[in-house]
Amino acid sequence: MCGAFVRLAEVHHAGNRLFADRFACGCVPLLPFTGVLRLVVGVQEQSPAKRAPATLAARQVPGGRVHRGPGTRCGYFREPGFACNKRSPGSGCAARDGLNRWHAVLGGSSHCVATHASDLAVALVALDATLELQGPAGARMVALSDFYRLPGDTPQLENDLQPAEMIVAISAAAAPGAPGSHYLKVRERASYEFAVVSVAAVVHAPGGIIEAPRIAFGGVGTVPWRDHAAEQALTGVVAADSAALRSAAEAALAGAEPLTHNGFKVELGRRALVRAVQLAAGVR
Numbered sequence: 001m002c003g004a005f006v007r008l009a010e011v012h013h014a015g016n017r018l019f020a021d022r023f024a025c026g027c028v029p030l031l032p033f034t035g036v037l038r039l040v041v042g043v044q045e046q047s048p049a050k051r052a053p054a055t056l057a058a059r060q061v062p063g064g065r066v067h068r069g070p071g072t073r074c075g076y077f078r079e080p081g082f083a084c085n086k087r088s089p090g091s092g093c094a095a096r097d098g099l100n101r102w103h104a105v106l107g108g109s110s111h112c113v114a115t116h117a118s119d120l121a122v123a124l125v126a127l128d129a130t131l132e133l134q135g136p137a138g139a140r141m142v143a144l145s146d147f148y149r150l151p152g153d154t155p156q157l158e159n160d161l162q163p164a165e166m167i168v169a170i171s172a173a174a175a176p177g178a179p180g181s182h183y184l185k186v187r188e189r190a191s192y193e194f195a196v197v198s199v200a201a202v203v204h205a206p207g208g209i210i211e212a213p214r215i216a217f218g219g220v221g222t223v224p225w226r227d228h229a230a231e232q233a234l235t236g237v238v239a240a241d242s243a244a245l246r247s248a249a250e251a252a253l254a255g256a257e258p259l260t261h262n263g264f265k266v267e268l269g270r271r272a273l274v275r276a277v278q279l280a281a282g283v284r
Contacts, residue, residue: 066121066131066144066167073102073194074114085111086155100259102196105266107222112155113259115219116148117194122218123183125226126200127172135165144170148223175214179204182280184272186219195219197269203280205239210281215273220253220265229254230273239281245274 076082076094083092095103095113103113121144129144147160161167181202187193198218204211213234217225233251237244249270256266278284 066118066124066147066170072114073117075099075102077114086114086151086158089154089156096259099261101261102194103259103262104222105220105256105258105262106217106225106253107150108257109151109153109155111153112151112222114151114155114222115194116221116223118224119183119185119195119198119218121148122198122216122224123200124170124172125224126181126202126214126216127175128214129170129172131167132169132171133161133165134168135162137162139168145224145226151222175202175204175212179212179214180280180282182276184276184279186268186272197265197272199269199272199276201273201276201280203239203277205281208239208281210234210237210239210277213277215252215277217253217269217273220256220269225253227252227254234277239278240283242274242278245277246270249273 072078072086074084074086074095076098077084077087080087082094082098084095085091085093093110093112096110100113102115104115125145131142131144131147133140133142142160149157149159179202181200183198183200185195185198187195195218197220200214200216200218202214204213213231215227215230215234217227230249230252233248234245237248239245252273253266253269258266
């Protein structure tokens with residue numbers, strides 16, 4: 001199977017089917033829940049050559065969004081006249097010295113700087129989601145954060161899905177306490193658009209003090225980017241104290257390596273983080 005795309009999605013909680021959606025939306029709000037939430041998915045095959053264009057991204061569904069997102073976020077990948085190691089290994093990466101405004105500032109290599117395009121995957125990484133994979137060798141469980149591969153020198157290998165394997169379910173356990181959550185997507189137009197920067201924030205803030213936050217970024221990395229340094233810096237900060245949050249946010253996106261045209265993503269990401277955390281904590 002070249003690509004696992006969901007055709008039918010069912011959401012299960014505490015053993016009960018909550019709803020089924022034949023074309024479940026790929027981007028969902030992060031909702032509070034207890035126990036384990038499990039998304040059971042049916043799949044259909046779709047080759048990389050048939051990946052949906054951006055204008056059809058809203059019709060894609062959870063398995064595809066987790067597997068690849070709505071396609072590789074790189075114009076050079078889609079244009080055969082340009083070098084692209086992901087499309088043609090060993091040919092080079094035209095994006096590194098080209099128009100790279102939308103490309104990754106984290107997780108890139110000399111071989112590839114394409115941004116992971118999924119919204120849903122970013123939210124699920126922040127929820128510590130786990131994938132259930134089924135293949136000829138049987139079923140196995142993989143943490144979503146371990147499912148994606150950094151490009152390194154083999155950018156054509158995007159994830160840990162093995163030949164003839166498919167994603168059959170996605171599970172996410174509730175965070176301790178009663179955390180709030182928010183997914184903030186910054187984009188250049190209102191619809192049918194990828195994130196320039198996005199932040200998924202899961203925040204437990206009893207008494208207004210942030211505890212055990214979970215933070216993931218989209219639009220900035222070659223994979224959905226879980227930011228443990230930001231989580232550590234945010235712990236113990238008063239959610240309503242914007243100045244303290246802004247100071248803590250300086251730890252976010254550590255190690256970023258901007259290209260010629262996308263250095264703005266670092267500052268934009270940190271500002272988006274402050275806003276997402278406050279909204280998740282109920283600060284308006």
